[in-house]
Amino acid sequence: MDDFSNLMGGFAVAMTGPNLLYMLVGILLGVLIGVLPGLGGANGVAILLPLTFSMNPTSAIIMLSCIYWGALFGGAITSILFNIPGEPWSVATTFDGFPMAQQGRAAQALTAAFTSSFVGAFFAVLLITFLAPWLAKFALKFGPAEFFAVQLLTFCSFVGMSKEPPMKTIAAMMLGFALAAVGMDTVTGQLRMTFGVPELLKGFDFLIAVIGLFGIGEILLTMEEGLAFKGKSARISPKVVWQTWAEIAKHWKVFLRSTAIGCWMGITPGGATPASFMGYGVAQRFSKNPQQFGKGAIEGVVAPETAAHAAGTSALLPMLTLGIPGSPTAAVLLGGLLIWGLQPGPMLFVEQKDFVWGLIASMYLGNLVGLLVVLTTVPWWAALLRIPFSVIAPVIIVICAIGAYTVHSSMFDVVLMLVFGVLGYFFKKLKYPLAPLVLALVLGDMAEASFRQAMLLSQGSLGIFWSNGLVGSIVALALAMLVWPLLSFARQTLRRRELRPAA
Template sequence: MGNFDLLMQGFGIAITPMHLMLMVAGVLMGLVVGVLPGLGAPNGVSLLIPLTFTLDPTSAIILLSSMYWGALFGGSTTSILFNIPGEPSSVATTFDGYPMARSGESTRALTLAFMSAGFGALLGVIVITLLAGWASRFALRFGAPEYFAVYFLAFAAFIGMGSAAPAKTLVSLATGLLLASVGMDSVTGSIRLTFGFEDLLSGISFLVVVIGLFGIGELLSTVQEGLRFRGVASRIDLRDVFRTIAELPRYWATYIRSGLIGIWMGITPGGPTAASFMSYGIARSSSRKGAPFGTGRPEGIVAPETADHSAGSCAMLPMLALGVPSSATAAVMMGGLMIWGLTPGPMLFATQPDFVWGLIASMYVSNLIGVVLVLATVPMFAALLRIPFTIIGPMIVAICFVGAYTVSNATFDLWLVLIFGLVGYLFSRLDYPLAPLVLAMVLGHKAENAFHQSMVLSDGSLGIFFANPLVSGIMAVGIALLVLPKLIALGSRFRRRVPVE
C-alpha cells in the first residue's frame, strides 16, 4: 500500500469528533504555552504527558503534537506585539515583526507570520509523508551496531552543527548521559550513582528534568531580565488580512528557500531556532534593494517563520522512523511514546500503522486549525500578556510543581525540579545548550544497550562499527561532523592571517 493510501486511512482516523476536539484543545493550550514566557513547547508538552495516560496513544500524541504547533504560533504573537519571544525559535521574528507592528501594521505583520508558519508546516508535513515509508524501510536494515552508529551520529551532529560552542555542547551531552545512567543498569543489574538515595533506584524521570530545566530555569532567567510587557495595538482587521494574503506570492523565493532550510535543519539536529536564524541571515544577505532589515521588512518575517515551522514539523521524521529526536520537544514526545509502551523506529511503521499515519494526517489538520485559531485569538492572548508578571510567574511555578508531582506522586521529584531549575538557569546564563542534555537523557539507555549488544556480538572488538558499508558510512559521517567544522574554522582563520599579495 502506497503512502497516499496510508495517508487517506490516517485522515479517517484523525478526522473524528474526538480527535478534532483534541486538536482544538491542544492548539489553544499550545498558544497559552507559547505566549507566556517561562514555559515553552518542551515544558508544555512534558507537563501535559501525565494527563494523557487515560487516552489511547493515538489520541495522546495528537493532543501533544497539536500543543507543539500551537506553542510555535503563540511565540510569534508575542514576538510581534510585545517584542518578547515566547519561544526561542521566535527570536528572529522580533527583528522585523515588532518594528512593523510599531509602525501601525500589526495586522499585516501577524498575517505574514501566521501564513508563513502555516506554509512552512505544510511543507514539512509533505516531506514527512513522502519520506516516512522510505526511511522506515531503510531503517529495517539496522542492527545493534547500526543503531549505536546512528546515536553517535546524533550526538556528533549536535556537537559539530550546533550553534553553541562544541565544548559546551559536549558538557551538556555528558551531563545528560550521566543522568541517564542513574539507577539500575539494565544490562548488568548493578546500582549506579544513587549515593544512598532509595528514590533514585528507578532512575531520574526525564519529565521531571525537563520541567525543571525549561520551566523553573527559564522562569528564573525571565525574572532576572526584569520582564516588562509593552505591547502595541492587537486588533485584527479582516481587510488587512486579505490584503496581506494577496501580496504573499511576491515572496515565493523566500518561502521556498526558507522552507528547504527548515526541512534540512529539522531532519538534522539543527532544530527550529537555528533554522529561523539561518533563514533570516540568508534572506538578509540575498535581499533586493528596499527598506533595510530590522525596520519592518516583510521578508524578515516570512523567512524565520517559514523555516521555524518546517523545521518543527520535520523534526518528527527522525523521531518516528529512527527513534532519534532532533529537537528538545521531539525528545520529550519520544519519551511519551516510550511511556505508552511504543518504541519509535522502523518497526513502529510495521506494527502501528494506524498510530503513525493518524499522527501524520493530524499534522495537516492541526496546523490548519492553528492558523485559524491564532488569528481569532490574538486580542485575547494580547490581553493575557497585560496581566502583571507577578501574577503569571507564581501560576507557572504552581503548574510546574503539579506537573512534576503527577509523574510518580513522589515528593522527592519536587526537590529534583528545584535542583534542575537551578541547573537550567545556570546553563542559560552561561550559554550552555539544553537540547543536547534532553537528547542524551532520552537516548542514553538506548545507546548504552546498543553498545553492549555490539560488544557481545563482536567479542569486545570495536571493529564491528566498521564491519559493513552501512555502519561504517554512518560512523564516518559522524566523525566528519565532529572534525570538519573545526577544520573549516581553522582554515578560515589561517586565510585571514595570511596576507594577500
C-alpha cells in the first residue's frame, strides 16, 4: 500500500508542467537520435547529459530517460523503412520489417513495432514498480563485501553472457579498470598514472570517454562505410492502427515470451541487443509458420521489439536499487546521478523518495507519450533521412564537441574526446565490445572502494567473501559466470570428438 501511495506521489511529481515539457522534448530528441544511424541511446544521453547540469535532478533524469525511450522507438523507423538499423538492437527488426515495407505494409510493420515496444517497456516498468522497493529493502543488509560481490557478478556476467569472445571482453574491461584508476587514490592520497599531466589529477571523466567512444567512434566508422539512405515512405492512419492491433493481439504468447526474455536480459547484464535476437529466435522456434520468418512475418517484428524494450527498461532496476547498471545507457545514467550528488542504491529509496518515484512514474508516462509521438510523426523522421549523411555527420561531431567542452569548460576534454573517439573506432573495427570498458570505467572506483573496505574489515582475509550464505552465493554465481565460456568450449570440443568418425 505504501508503494502505491509513493507511486501516486511520483505521478504528482512527473505530471508538473515543466516535467511534462521535458518529457516531450526528451522523447522527440530520443526519436531523432534513434533515427540517425551513428548515434544511439547511450550516445544521445551522454552527449546531452552536460546540458542538464543546471536542471534539478528529477527533471534531468526524466528528460534523459525519455531520450532513451525515444531512441528505442526511433531505431525501428530506419530498420523498417530503410533496412538500416538505427540502433544495434534494431538489427533483428530488419529481418521481417523491411520485407513488410517492400510488400507495401510499412505502416503495419511500424505500428506493430511501436506497439510491441510499448508493451515490452510497460511490463518492465511494472516489474520495476513492484520489485524495486523489495530489492532495495533487501539490499539495505548489504555491507562492503556484499556490494563487491554484486559488482563482481556484474563484471563476470559480461564475460559469461557476452556474444563477443571472452578474451576480448576481459581485455576491454581491463582497459576500463586502468582508466578508472588514473588520478588521486582516495585512500592514500597518492597519484596514479597521471604522468605529470595536471588535468589528469581528477582522472578520466566517464562522460568524455563515453561521448568519444560511442559518438565519435561510430561516426568515423559510418563515414568510412559511406552510408547512403534509400528506403520506403510510410504514413500511419487510425484504420491501419486498429487493424494491426487486432492482428498482433492474436500473438499474445509472443508478447509474453519476449517480455520475459527482455526483462531477464535487462536485469542481468545481457542488454537489449542479445535480447532482441533471442526473442526473434524463440518466436521463430515456437511459430506455427516458421518458414514465413524473414519474408515479412509480423511476429518477426513483434518479438525483437518487445524483447529489446523490456530489456532496455528493466536494465534500470539494478541501477536504481544496487547501483549496478544493466546496460551502457544505464551506466551513463548512473554517472549522471553521481554527478548530481545522488548515490544509486538502497538508500536512494529512503532519502530521495520523490526522485525515485517521480522517475518510475515518468517511465509510464514517457512510454505512452513516445507511442503517441511516433505513431503521428513517422513521415517527419523518414524525411530527415533524405538529408545526405555528409551533412549530418559534421553536425553530430560538433554537438559531441560542445557536450565534451561543457563538462569542465576545458579544451583538454575535447582533445580527450577525440582520442577516445579514435580508440572507439579501432575497437569497433577490431570487434572489441565497448560496453565492458564503459562499465569498468564507471564502476571501477566503486568496486575498488568496496573491495578495500572489505579487506580492512577482515584484516586482509579473502574469507570475508565466504563469510555468510548471501555473499558466498553471489561470489559463487560470479565465478560460475566467469568460467562458463570455458565450460561451453569444453562441452563443444567433447561433442565434436564424439561426432568425429572413427579412423
